[in-house]
Amino acid sequence: GDSVTQMEGPVTLSEEAFLTINCTYTATGYPSLFWYVQYPGEGLQLLLKATKADDKGSNKGFEATYRKETTSFHLEKGSVQVSDSAVYFCALSDLRGGKLIFGQGTELSVKP
Amino acid sequence: GAVVSQHPSRVICKSGTSVKIECRSLDFQATTMFWYRQFPKQSLMLMATSNEGSKATYEQGVEKDKFLINHASLTLSTLTVTSAHPEDSSFYICSATRQLEKLFFGSGTQLSVL
Numbered sequence: 001g002d003s004v005t006q007m008e009g010p011v012t013l014s015e016e017a018f019l020t021i022n023c024t025y026t027a028t029g030y031p032s033l034f035w036y037v038q039y040p041g042e043g044l045q046l047l048l049k050a051t052k053a054d055d056k057g058s059n060k061g062f063e064a065t066y067r068k069e070t071t072s073f074h075l076e077k078g079s080v081q082v083s084d085s086a087v088y089f090c091a092l093s094d095l096r097g098g099k100l101i102f103g104q105g106t107e108l109s110v111k112p
Numbered sequence: 113g114a115v116v117s118q119h120p121s122r123v124i125c126k127s128g129t130s131v132k133i134e135c136r137s138l139d140f141q142a143t144t145m146f147w148y149r150q151f152p153k154q155s156l157m158l159m160a161t162s163n164e165g166s167k168a169t170y171e172q173g174v175e176k177d178k179f180l181i182n183h184a185s186l187t188l189s190t191l192t193v194t195s196a197h198p199e200d201s202s203f204y205i206c207s208a209t210r211q212l213e214k215l216f217f218g219s220g221t222q223l224s225v226l
Contacts, residue, residue: 043219104155
């Protein structure tokens with residue numbers, strides 16, 4: 001079945017460092033891809049999404065490009081802030097059923 | 113933006129008791145709600161899909177008699193963990209959508225069964 005694999009955390013970075021969180025997927029069809037963020041004590045929030053190959057999702061300085069050839073959707077940010085400390089989840093959905101399949105989450109900790 | 117309210121945020125109960133968790137869509141009618149379970153340091157696992165006015169569809173391996181889901185209105189779905197045991201301790205989170213458009217998540221419920 002469909003699945004999502006993320007790089008393991010925790011990831012610890014200094015403020016203003018470059019961030020990459022790897023995400024690869026396995027899917028039989030052509031899913032939409034998402035990054036969700038979960039701040040401490042809060043629910044998940046959609047960070048960005050891409051619905052077809054070569055699409056780039058972006059929000060709050062974060063970017064991810066839907067790469068069909070490598071089945072990847074890596075999350076990047078050029079300069080992280082302490083406020084970016086959270087758990088990041090990569091997910092896919094075939095939209096037909098509306099169900100999301102999540103990766104295991106990657107905890108990011110940004111130090112001042 | 114759309115808001116999904118989940119209550120309670122934290123519950124501690126004795127083994128053998130039942131616990132009800134509510135998920136409300138505050139400013140839209142949610143035709144479909146999803147219930148997820150998250151173990152520490154692990155991903156969210158879909159438990160069931162709930163459509164208003166019909167029986168929930170459970171994922172493989174989820175006991176429907178233990179995890180009762182009711183979606184009686186377009187703004188409310190409930191998950192009842194019946195005869196809870198320590199292994200049911202987990203973080204439960206709901207999400208809601210209108211016509212399979214964007215998904216909105218509740219803030220989750222941390223269940224601890226003693």
